Amino acid sequence: MILLDGKQAAEAMKKDIAREVARWSREWGRKPHLAAILVGDDPASQTYVRNKENDCIQVGMDSSVYRLSESISREGLTECVRTINEDPAIDGLIVQLPLPGHLDEQQIIETIDPAKDVDGFHPVNVGRMVLGLPAFVSATPAGIVDLLQYYHIPTSGKECVIIGRSNIVGKPLANLLSRKGPGGDCTVTLCHSRTLELEKVCRRADIVVAALGQPRFLKANMVKEGAVVIDVGISRVEDKSTKSGFRLAGDVDFEEVAPRCSYITPVPGGVGPMTRLSLLKNTLQAAMKRN
Secondary structure (H helix, E strand, O other): OEEOOHHHHHHHHHHHHHHHHHHHHHHHOOOOEEEEEEEOOOHHHHHHHHHHHHHHHHHOOEEEEEEEOOOOOHHHHHHHHHHHHOOOOOOEEEEOOOOOOOOOHHHHHOOOOHHHEOOOOOHHHHHHHHOOOOOOOOHHHHHHHHHHHHOOOOOOOOEEEEEOOOOOOHHHHHHHHHOOOOOOOOEEEEEOOOOOOHHHHHHOOOEEEEOOOOOOOEOHHHOOOOEEEEEOOOEEEEOOOOOOOEEEEOOEOHHHHHHHEEEEOOOOOOHHHHHHHHHHHHHHHHHHHHO
């Protein structure tokens, strides 16, 4: 069993991004700029945004964070998005999810300028991605494909089962893996809560992607010997033996599943760093398009 070390892969790929950023910055007299809107004080979101800021510094990009109250109105948040849309000094914009319950996430996403939508969530980018046209691809699916390619894991002709049909991971990843060309040509089955005989479906897969948000859901009896397992989930579970009283767990029961795998991602340190890498790539791409 080999760990798919997303942190190692991301660090290696950042070197290429840093060289491109330096070249572009010399040519245009400024750095690519990524802005993030953070609503409320959710600890996980704060940590994630802080990591994105550090990533930007590492590759030579500018970054800024707009911190808004959890009680902000839809109109207030929309106005902040529009201000950033109109700022010529900002190339990419992300609205950190999840948002507080009184805000409609899709409504807010659709206010983002598609040319700055480096998360790849806007319907314009989703539609272009599905059609195989140039677009900002959702960060986590793009990061997963990059991770598979970094470790030279073949996808052509392989069978992949994705558990979870979200618009952020499951659906776009199914599209990417089934497209023609490098990192694609998979036969993809997209599973969900209504899938019959899920264990049987998963056992036939060469690649299993768990992206449903249920800690330790994927068990050994759902994975065939030698499969590649990608764990997208990350949840806090109670653990009284730790100082914080909790620990991070993925959607895969790692201790049980890992011995059956040829490759498997850890949590944390697997998909997460690759997601942030995709944001850097998309921000650089946005800057290049704008100039």
